[in-house]
Amino acid sequence: MTENIEMDFAVIDPQPAHPAWPAMTLDEARAILCAHGAFFEMETVAVRGVPTRTWANQCPNLGALARRARDQFAERELVVFESEHITYDGFFRAAAAVARHLREAGVGKGDRIAIAMRNLPEWIPIFFGITALGAIAVPLNAWWTGGELVYGLANSGSKILICDEERWRVIAPHLGELPDLCEIWVARANGAELHSPARALESLIGQPTAYGALPDGDFPAVAVEPDDDATIFYTSGTTGSPKGALGTHRNILTISLTASYNAHRAALRRGEGTPPTDARTHLLVIPLFHATGCHATLMNTVMAGNRLVLMRKWDPLEAMRLIERERIFSTGGVPTIAWQLIEHPERHRFDLSSLAAVSYGGAPSAPELVQRIGGDLNAFASNGWGMTETSGTVTLHSAEDYAQRPDSCGPPVAVADLRIMSPEGDRELPTGEVGELWAAGPQIVKGYWRNPAATAATFVNGWVRTGDLARIDAEGFCYIVDRAKDMIIRGGENIYSTEVENILYGHPGVIDAALVGIPHRILGEVPGAIVHLADGAAATEADLQEWVRARIAAFKVPVSILFVPELLPRNANGKILKGDLKALFEPR
Template sequence: MTKPSAPPHPSWPAISFADATARLTAPGSPFAVTEAVIRGVPTRVWTAAPPTLRDVFLAGRAHGDRTFLVYEDDRATFEGFARAVLALAADLIRDGLKPGDRVAIAMRNLPEWPVAFFATILAGGIATPLNAWWTGPELDHGLTDSGAGVAIVDGERWERIAGRRHLYPELRRVLVARAAPDGVEALEGVIGPVAAWGDLPEGGVPEIALDPDGPATLFYTSGTTGRSKGAVGTHRNGACAVLAHPYSLARSLLRRGQALPAPDPAAPQKVSLVSVPFFHVTGCFATLVTGLYRGSRLVLMRRWDLATALGLIERERCTSAGGVPTIAWQLLDGREAGTHDLSSLESISYGGAPAPAELVRRLRAAFPHAVPATGWGMTETSGTFTHHQAEDYVHHPDSCGPPLPVCEARITDPLGAPLAPGEVGDLWVKGPNVVAGYWRRPEDTAATFRDGWLLTGDLARMDREGFVTIVDRAKDMLIRGGENIYCGEVENALHEHPSVVDAAVVAIPHPTLGEEPGAIVALGRGQTASEAELRAFVAERLAAFKVPVRILLHDEILPRNANGKILKSELRKLF
């Protein structure tokens, strides 16, 4: 599909939200919705979604000699990638991998990462991505909790676990990509270097029965407190992601009064700058799986760096970029600097953390021909659950969008009773992308998953059209002398200040009030603002009891975990 044109059509919306949804999900549409029974619960599903991740792989291979993966000087075609996947899958099976066995994947965004992921899937195993930012002791937890028998890692991760292998009694084999030391098995010994993937034998797809609702992945939650839990994802969970963003784009076109274009195999290839880690469900499902299925080129970054990103966007003519809101803010800085040609950008998308309303306004002004987009999801929803872009986002800048048409959301009181539109309460969600439960944690599973519904732990409100606004994590809400303070609301007010690029609100203990709001703020390049100025700025917008009693100025973007969530536990220590 082509990108929506900008600026907004003066008669927007040309069609109501409900009518656009009904038209797009009707029988015969590419986005038709039907019903399936998942774990005993009737659930909406995409009619045309690929049933398993193996079907995603086969669709991706059909893109042939187009470039799929770019990393520094390495380039791999879809066919070369497919041959590497099949070579590794065959090797894993020969080595004794059985259906349901876990294969841990711990590496940066290298071309070998998706090879390891899809090879595990085709061999019938459960792909278990581990956070590449974890320390050795944190990797201990992922390797022992999952019971992985095989680990595929890069050199950096190998250094972290090499002296700890005795702690992993179930780990029988480790393959190291790109920097295998003497005496350690090199992944290249199985698949060769990226440049030679296209010369590997064609290979055959393993004939292993795969159930759409059977286990396929084990992603560990990104919670900022407590020990990570393994979320058991199914083939359906991951495969249904391929229609999420195309649906949102189609809805934007209808809302503007434009016709949906016919599929064009000769259309220029879409090119995504990938800064979100593949070990994050957004990086894996919304980016990798979707890109493979739809034939996009993925330009991988070792780690986010603005100068590198600007150069890659210009060199590869990237059509989309983004990740977490922090990256979008920095792209605004890059656009203002004017050092690179960013005219190829058609979309700037972000999620994984709250995005202030001010961000979409600034993006619209700085990139008039690039569509801003945002959404919400979590590890337990396999990434994208709500999503919107273009005019719908501009007109609902505080919202993370409506649920996808195969997804349902409701806002409840603490006892689970539904609340009226506009009221703030607990967010419950249901859909084909909600995982089966937690790995080896029946009590946590029973407490979080109820009759197909996932209790997210987020506080939110939803309007009559279904647009969801995340107010805060329930556990991060402050109560100051009996008054509720939603951190997200105060953070949004701080973000409206023209000098602010990042902000977090945390609780400061108080002997009589219980707790008070404190804020940590990062300023933009060359910007200045004092604590007094920022407190006065918030006081003009919010009630006095919501104004931070202290504001600390931070020299750089605030610390985040791999999924973009601010590490408030670390920031509290600053007070």
């Protein structure tokens, strides 16, 4: 592996369908791109004892990626946020300063450092500073309530929390529950009262606009190997508490090359040469505390020397202003974003001609969306499939392939493998049959943090059992036909039913409850609840919504609650028949 990688990184420009599409098969394109001596050359290494194909030319660790970006793109802008502009040189200086201050605070390899903040420029050097030191970054969901943040901090055993002022206000009342938390660094405190163990982040590394004036130092000398632990991202499952997916440097850096591989593969299938390579600007509207934002977007950006524009929060009108002002080339994350841009009544007021690509995943999308993006936005659409346990991207789908197969999530990238297994997991099913989707590759995480039982049930000899039902066609394109039972994905945010149901059961008037996904054209689906009250109990839909809202993040609150006079229908094993309950919402 090498730090100084010379490579054309690109995203495909929109093109009309090639008359001879495809010019070559997936296997032929892969053979060219991954040939010996080519940039996407692969090598087989042992990852936790399993022979695994990896990119031969990816950086060995996240510190090496940051150095490479500084060396090659120092004067380019990496991130823009409102009036703040940070170059790659400024980013590296700040990341190195974070690492030095962490070392002074006694942080070493394997220590967990949590990040809880909205998308701010500080997030990026903080993440690289933590991981370059060999410590483990623990990005926490910034929408979580105080109790949820306490769970993430306690479960991970984080010794330092780096947060913004909003998260400081949420966590401050709970400090007594976190004896292992030694320090809190608060960004943009804006006059908020900070008390021990909190102090202002700016006192350590200054304001983002002044990062370029920080000392031109390097990261502390620490030997960090590709398979060393790097991240814990919490994933919502269908049962129990959130699980921390323990990822390595190899996992996340594998994703740093997947978008470029997809771009080159699509260009070859179109019959073209190397795609355009000028620097692109991406409007980042999904959280960096998700694998899609951190791994699939940030890592590809830093590897390619591209530019990110951040938003304080998603707003389609503001997004269109930014697309016009910053000449945004690409955006996306979940289908919601594309629909809101397409259908906004003021879209005609803005010059969106620079927008060439809209990508998404993480939630169901209507097959018509790819055509609407091409017709209404004059851009090409791309989607893909992955999960926190796969560090994000496993399949990618774009250009003519997507237009011709709008119900597919695409074929796997070259280093990944997919198989369709029987429900028992004991045999692989023939091409075209529906079964459980399993995935393998260097991006599969090590397992679940401090949860050996869940790890053993989910990870099998290098493969992850996804719980999704899927089929794979003869050409290798994957089709997700259903997701893991009881999982609801609202605009890209995972909601596990058991958590919400348990809160409903905690209400004194509720004796039976179930949460199901209600189809939603923009968000993919939203949570709806069916409730049976105890005799003599009284509660309204608004009462129960407020009950839930007071206890968990707002995006998990049922948008609709139906009351039924009988206990909910169950099968012979006592499990609620949720499939039967979804039909109750159709009249609404």
